[in-house]
Amino acid sequence: MKKKITIITFLLAVCALAWMPEIQAQAKEPVIVVIDPGHGGEENRGGEVLPHYVEKNLTLQVAQAMKQTLEQFEGVEVYLTRTTDQELSLEQRAQIAKAYHADFLFSLHFNMSAEHNLYGTEVWTSAFGKYYSAGQTFGRLQLAEMSQYGLYNKGVKTRLNSRGTDYYGVIRASRALDLPCVIIEHCYMDHPIDSPQANTPQKLANFGVSDAIAVAKYFHLKSPSLGLDFSNYQYSKVPAPAGGVAVPDSTPPENVNMVITNADLNTGKVDISLSASDPQSGMLYYSYSIDGGITWSVLTPWAGGNTIQFSITVPGGSQPIIMCRAYNGYDYHTDSNFAVPGVFAAR
Ligand SMILES: [Zn+2]
Incomplete structure (x- = not known):
């Protein structure tokens, strides 16, 4: 019996020696980014300002450019929730991201306002704990990238529904799956100050590049092929809200x-x-x-x-x-x- 234990101990030791250096030499786990082109399908076209602006198409174009750019960085895997004009529920988008083991879900959108009077760029995220912290931290990097287009910075915000959970479905469903998520509202399709920023395929691609750069900064990625290295990029991390919830503003000025x-x-x-x-x-x-x-x-x-x-x-x-x-x-x-x-x- 004792001999048997000794042999097993010896074998375990050999295994450990054989394994350890390999574990140490193993590359860092890749960052997994999932991009969600908002809306899609015949029923869910998103906002429309015809003939030029159909939100579901704009978001897919931006997403493709964002993916292409991010894939030129090292240590990152990038997936889209949809690559065609396809209907997906908000829960499905979060579930797809979770199935890819995403570290972050970026949902891309374009804005409109009821009175067609608002303009600017904004980011929405969860009101809760570490999801708020991640979303606020990333959102500030995102809005800083968008400033190069002269878009008015409307900030990173939270919104709650009457049940006291996140108002936006993709953010709510992501949090339920332990996944940080932001909605990026690039600009308003229905305002003449913003709409010229999104009126050509090249400009939409530029938004995608900017989104990718914000992600690369957030995850400290580097791309020798693009000559960009954000591995030591400094930014301040927004803490989780006091009391756990960043309660949104519900009152006028x-x-x-x-x-x-x-x-x-x-x-x-x-x-x-x-x-x-x-x-x-x-x-x-x-x-x-x-x-x-x-x-x-x-x-x-x-x-x-x-x-x-x-x-x-x-x-x-x-x-x-x-x-x-x-x-x-x-x-x-x-x-x-x-x-x-x-x-x-x-x-
Ligand atoms: Zn939208």
Whole structure:
């Protein structure tokens, strides 16, 4: 019996010696990235601004360029949830990614707004713990890449449904499978400030390259063929939210107040000081109306702290009713007081 144990011990030792160096020499596990071209199929076309913008097609074009770029980096495997115009549920997208043992799921989208007035680039992620941390950290790298196109940075945000879980299905399903996920809303297809950024195959491919670079930075990848090395790329990791949940903003801006600091009745120039605050999501845009809120100007980025100054020109011969509208990081708005500065001389 003792001899048998000794032989087994000896064999185990030989095995261990034979195995150990091999384990040590083994390459690091590859990063597994799954890209989800949003929407797909006849029923789920996504947003549409015809004839040029059909979201399901744009997302697939961006995804293919993103994959091609990422595959030029070392130590990464890249898969798509769909490679054709195919219908997939949000749960299936997360399940496909999980089946590939994904480290991260990137769901690609293009935006539209109900009033066709919003523009900019934004990222959505889970509100919870390590999923929030991963999504926020990656999202900031992503938005930094998108800044080269001059797109307005609307931030990385969370959204909850009435049950208190993540609102967006692909994010909710991914978290349920222990998988970090972001939705990248590249830009708005229905706004003239953004739409020219996505109107050629080359520009869509450029978005895909930028998405890939953000992923490469996040995972510290390098590509000798592209001459890019992010293995020592420094970025700050956003911590998990205090209390475990990053509760989204659900209220419009507060303390919205407009003061007309000067009105030149001859030239039509009106100087405005507009104040507003939003402790949860900050201020994003403002607009103004000269007809008491019937029609509104194009949104302008809110550049400043709680008070901004700007000037507008009103038509000659009019008696405008001026008011402002202030938008927060979640696109919720509050209207200001109004003012009637007087009758402007005909010009
Ligand atoms: Zn979409």
